Each structure stands twice: as structure tokens, then as C-alpha cells.
Amino acid sequence: MAEAPLDLPRVWVEFTDPADARQRFRCDLTWLTSSWTCIFGAGCRGIYADRPDDGCCTLGAHFTDKADRRRVAAVVAELGHDEWQYHDLGTATGTKDDWSEKEDGARKTRVVDGACIFLNRPGFPAGAGCALHQHAVLTGAPPHTLKPDVCWQLPTRRSYRTVELPDETSYLEITITEYDRRGWGPGGHDLDWYCSGSPEAHVGREPVYRSCAAELVELMGQAAYEELVLRAEAHLAAVKAVRARGNRALLPLLVHPATLEAERR
Template identity: 40%
Template sequence: MKHLNTIRLNVDEEVWLIDTEFLKSSWQCVWGNGCKGIHSKPDPAAGLGCCSVGAQMLDTDEAMLITAIGKSLPSEYFQNYLAARDGVLTADNTATRLEGNACIFLNHPDFVGGAGCALHLAAISEGERPMDYKPSVCWQLPLKVDRSDVQPILRPWSRSDWGDGGDSIGWCCSEKAEAPESFTGEQPVFISLAAELTALVGEIAYAELAEQLTKPETNL
């Protein structure tokens, strides 16, 4: 993994390392606006984004939540409404199952109810936060809490996080060198993803993080 520019942040009773370079960057999700997906050959026209694989469940509670929400989604927001009668998770309840070439919750570009994640669309329509409807791995992307070392690191996803197939991904949106089109947002990540960061580290830690990231570079 590349060297990270980091600061230390107290999160509950742990000290996390925070990748400041990414959080201060202009990254934004470009799904539907040039996203090339995660297949070996970039394909923006397919509209699959990172939904061409099933979303892994965090735990049993999350599996139960996503199952319940999936059963309640109205057909106007959910292209695979009928297919979902057979369940929205894999047989072992560890991930959302695939329907065709993508996650069962992905509405394709030709769907009259709107392309994109059915969970996301339903949350917006009901005045709720999409992160309260979606699997953790989905609303956290591109943020990753890496616990592979002694000290947790909050950083962007890298190719290696996609597992054995990571090297074959044709386009990785969180890598600036190969996806400059993803780094065109009007706000830095620590502001545009404030809700997600707050959910990960807590309100007090996020306030401290935001304060540190607005200091002059020489003070970090």
C-alpha cells in the first residue's frame, strides 16, 4: 500500500490513523456520469458502477435489516421487485444476491422508476438518509476502515480491497492517477461525506477531524 499522509484521531477508546490526503481531495462519486464500473474492461454505458457484485453484510443484524427493507420496497422504485419475492440475499445470508449481472437492488438505465440503487431511491423518496437503508459497505464506499494492522486506518478503498480480482479491475475510482474524472467535486471529501464520516467516528471525533483538516498544511 502506498505511503499515506495521516493524522491521529481518538475514536471512542482507540487511536485511528486518518488519511488526510484523500479526505482533503475533491473525490466524488461519478456513477451515471462517467463511472466505468469494476469489470476488467471499463464500461460506463452499462451503468453498473460497483454494483456488479453483491454487497457483503456486516453481520446478522444487517442481514435482517436489508431483508426487511427489501421486502417493503414498492415496485415503482425497485426494478427487481418480483425477483425479490425469492429473497434479496444469498442462501447463506452473507451478501445481496445477484439478479442477472448485478446486485438485485440495482435498477438499470432503462427502468422507468429511475436508474441506480433501489434502496437509495426509496430512501430519498421517503425523506430518509440513504445510508440508513443501504448495507454498510455501500454507504461507506469509498471510505475503508482498515483493521489489518495494529492501528485502525481510515483511508480510501484500493484495488487490494476487492480481493483476488482487484488487480483485474479495469478502473478504480478512488485512485486519482487512473481516475482523475472522479476528483472533480466542489467540496473536499471530509465535507461532502460528513454524514458518513460522522457515522464512522462519532460526532465529537468528526468535529475534531474537521478542525484539523481546515488547519494550514504545515500544522498537520
């Protein structure tokens, strides 16, 4: 299996947000209990075959709002030449136009030499990878507090919709699921490789809900995350029971197929 099918069977759980009774979470346990992990620099092929060292940084990152952009601007002011390969270019005039640009009316990180301006290329003394992420590690800050929203959320996706009930009441539904190829829009189908569905990336030591705990708390809130943990643990206990009975026919209904394929390999 090259990648898991986009419309794979999924196990969903729903619960009311402990912090706000007017909204409910709808969480994809198939994704959140999978063994996906970021393998940048450790086998990642990149989204384009001719740029394997870029990971998913080739296209740059669109900002969600002004606060997202201001957060990155604050980090730009802290980055040194020894941390950021494109420091001189990204600070040439001291404005956001040095390190960001507009595309179809939306502001995003600037693309330089074929990839995001914040991506340090192989051979840079500080090492290849996102300068923002590396700065977070260097200073002891959680990486998601310094990077653009889309960068730290991938490949988990949060979306919203209003659910209308028969009694003419409604609630806000917040979905937490896998950011698969379709999350990139129509062009997502043209990516040469994508990690969330690839067995090559399902080699983490912890399930996603644990390895990405900080990001999920940011997306959901602490109380809702704790509710998710209870349900994810129960789901893993059910998977363990199925495995113990040797009933492997049920596993594709309970476990992400890329995780199963990674185990088989």
C-alpha cells in the same frame, strides 16, 4: 495518469477518540481532503468494461453481520414495484433467499442478470441506480441508513488493529483511509476501472470529509469526526499556503495525485 499509484505518499493524522480513551484514530488526510465524488451515471465506467452501467454493483454486496442484513430486509418490505425493477423476483417467497445468496459461506445480495438484484437498469421508469438508495432519497432518509454497510462506506475504508506499546500497554487503532483496489482482495487488481484513484472521479465541489460527513460520523462518532474536521481544515490551510507561494513541487506530498490531475485537466 490513468489512476493514482496505490502506494502514493500520504499525510496521516492521529488522535485519541474523545469518546473512548482506549482507542485512537489514524486518519488519511490525503484521501479525506481529496476532491473525490461518486460519479455514478455521470461518467462512471463501472468496474468491468463490458458493464459500464453497473458502477461497482456488479458483484453484489457482502453483509458485515446480521444487523446489516436485517436493515436491508426492512427496506425490502417497503419497496414498491415502481421503485424496484426486480421486485417480483426479490419477494417471490417472502424470504431473504429471494434477494440474497451465499457465496463461499458468506451471505450477500443476490446477483441477477449480471449485477446486484437491487440495481435498477437503464430504461427502468424510476431511473437507473440502487433501489435502496433511491428509496432513501424518496423518503428523506440518509442513504447510509438503508444500504448494506459496504455500499455506503465505499470508497472509504475503516480497519482495526491492536497496537502494543513498549510499556506493555496497548490501544485499539482505528484507521480511516481510501478503499483502493486492494480492499477488494487479489481480484481488485483485475478491475478494469476503479474510481477512488481516477482523476475522472476527483471532481467534487467539497473535499471527502465534508461531502461524506454523514458516513464519517457513522464510522467514527460525532466527537471524533469534529476532531477530524479541525485537522482536515488545518491541512487544507497548509495546502492553500503552498499554492499561494507557487511551490507546486510540494503539492504531490500534500494533495491526492488524482485530485491534482483532475485540476490540471
